[in-house]
């Protein structure tokens with residue numbers, strides 16, 4: 225495909241996470257260019273990164289085709305909701321930094337972000353809209369549900385399951401064969417030695433439930 229046929233990537237979400245996505249997209253060379261958008265009018269007319277303009281959502285329809293869309297919002301339910309709301313704008317695309325280490329046998333669904341220095345091991349499966357943040361490690365045979373976020377430096381042992389919209393916090397560790405349930409949160413720096421039930425927040429070493437669940 226010549227560079228003029230490559231899609232223009234829309235990065236939807238003009239915050240810090242959007243900057244990470246735009247940086248990875250530019251480094252990858254997989255797009256004709258990158259443009260950002262956001263629902264916050266205060267962002268319009270500015271730049272997400274040097275040369276990456278932030279345009280209102282209403283301007284997206286006028287962009288020259290082909291287009292691709294990446295929803296760059298860290299909050300898992302909001303990311304899923306915006307991907308649904310914007311599905312007519314352009315097909316959802318994964319953004320993979322050239323220095324992500326991704327096994328050829330892994331399967332990556334649409335809308336995922338794989339950042340610099342992350343590792344996705346053999347036969348790992350990532351659902352739609354998953355974030356694998358800087359330096360995170362997803363070992364062999366892990367299954368990550370749609371819209372989950374594996375935060376910077378988190379480590380998942382082999383065959384860990386992380387269900388839909390769960391957050392595995394920065395620098396945490398999940399031992400092999402365990403499960404982090406849907407919409408659960410594992411706190412930053414935690415070490416999970418047991419399954420984290422759906423919807424619960426666990427933290428500490430070893431990880432224990434916090435008194436209240438959190439988003």
Ligand SMILES: CC(C)(COP(=O)(O)OP(=O)(O)OC[C@H]1O[C@@H](n2cnc3c(N)ncnc32)[C@H](O)[C@@H]1OP(=O)(O)O)[C@@H](O)C(=O)NCCC(=O)NCCS
Pocket residue numbers: 357375376392393394395409410411412413414425426427428434437438
């Ligand atoms: C675990 C977490 C979800 C709790 O958030 P919260 O519900 O707002 O909790 P609070 O900050 O009110 O703290 C509640 C208690 O848990 C403790 N706590 C909070 N986070 C903790 C952590 N990561 N490890 C150990 N204890 C923690 C607090 O010290 C507090 O203890 P106390 O009641 O004895 O004072 C949050 O602190 C966290 O670690 N989130 C992950 C963030 C992350 O990695 N994001 C990725 C960004 S890219």
